[in-house]
Amino acid sequence: MPTYIVLIGPPGVGKGTQANRLSERTGLAHISSGDLFRENIKNQTDLGKLAQTYMSKGDLVPDDVTIAMIKDRLARPDCETGAILDGFPRTPAQATALEEMLQTFHGRVNVVPQIIAPRDELISRLSGRWTCRESGHIFNEKTNPPKIASRCDLDGSELYQRDDDKSETVTRRIEVYMEQTTPLIKYYRDHGKLVEINGLQAIDQVTQDLMEALKTRS
Ligand code: AP5
Ligand code: MG
Numbered sequence: 001m002p003t004y005i006v007l008i009g010p011p012g013v014g015k016g017t018q019a020n021r022l023s024e025r026t027g028l029a030h031i032s033s034g035d036l037f038r039e040n041i042k043n044q045t046d047l048g049k050l051a052q053t054y055m056s057k058g059d060l061v062p063d064d065v066t067i068a069m070i071k072d073r074l075a076r077p078d079c080e081t082g083a084i085l086d087g088f089p090r091t092p093a094q095a096t097a098l099e100e101m102l103q104t105f106h107g108r109v110n111v112v113p114q115i116i117a118p119r120d121e122l123i124s125r126l127s128g129r130w131t132c133r134e135s136g137h138i139f140n141e142k143t144n145p146p147k148i149a150s151r152c153d154l155d156g157s158e159l160y161q162r163d164d165d166k167s168e169t170v171t172r173r174i175e176v177y178m179e180q181t182t183p184l185i186k187y188y189r190d191h192g193k194l195v196e197i198n199g200l201q202a203i204d205q206v207t208q209d210l211m212e213a214l215k216t217r218s
Contacts, residue, residue, distance in 0.1 A: 002082035002107040008184060009115035011173040012122035013199045017138050019086040021207045029078045033088040035136045036069055055164055058172030060180060067097040074101060090181050111217035112188040113210055117199035126170050130159035
């Protein structure tokens with residue numbers, strides 16, 4: 001049976017950082033809804049043009065287009081053994097849609113780690129984040145600097161700062177998370193899937209706690 005892991009947490013808490021590491025360790029595909037949207041924006045697809053109007057304001061892209069994009073992605077062969085979902089689902093409607101999708105793949109959500117950190121830490125991390133253009137590898141000028149400034153350690157491509165990391169957009173993204181994504185925490189807790197992870201710890205320790213949660217709950 002395939003394994004599906006859903007990472008929940010506010011902007012900047014470390015979902016992408018940890019999903020990359022979990023993907024390396026488990027061999028499961030890393031599916032980031034934000035990265036899929038950014039790829040579409042880069043390629044100027046119709047979906048990308050639509051998503052950009054929401055993302056630039058820090059708002060959520062409508063459920064129907066987001067659900068269709070993820071459904072398409074999960075049907076690809078690299079997800080046959082399951083996936084690590086980073087940033088999806090983000091609303092109760094998306095969670096219900098995910099359950100329906102996974103039935104067609106004969107799977108279910110195994111575990112939902114909720115990574116937790118206070119708001120001032122999120123703001124500080126996002127103001128220092130640098131992302132690689134080629135593959136979305138993530139760095140931080142204070143907590144996780146690249147070896148050579150402005151270059152990705154892993155593929156040498158240019159590092160850039162995301163448009164939605166401007167302070168007013170970050171404020172809106174955190175607000176949207178509190179309003180629209182926190183209901184998911186109750187949903188998954190009620191389903192017995194939620195495991196709380198302290199996101200204030202060093203990156204390695206967070207990975208260790210996540211691997212432990214996967215082992216005991218998968
Ligand atoms: P998305 O790209 O998913 O952004 P997000 O959820 O706001 O989260 P981030 O990517 O900003 O943070 P992260 O938790 O991945 O942290 P990271 O590892 O980078 O979504 C963007 C937009 O797309 C949304 O606003 C929305 O418009 C749209 N969208 C996406 N999914 C959608 C959906 N399902 N429905 C509708 N719309 C959707 O780490 C942050 C920084 O901290 C880095 O610099 C990193 O190096 C550093 N760091 C990480 N861990 C640590 C640590 N333990 N200690 C110190 N520093 C750390
Ligand atoms: Mg991310």
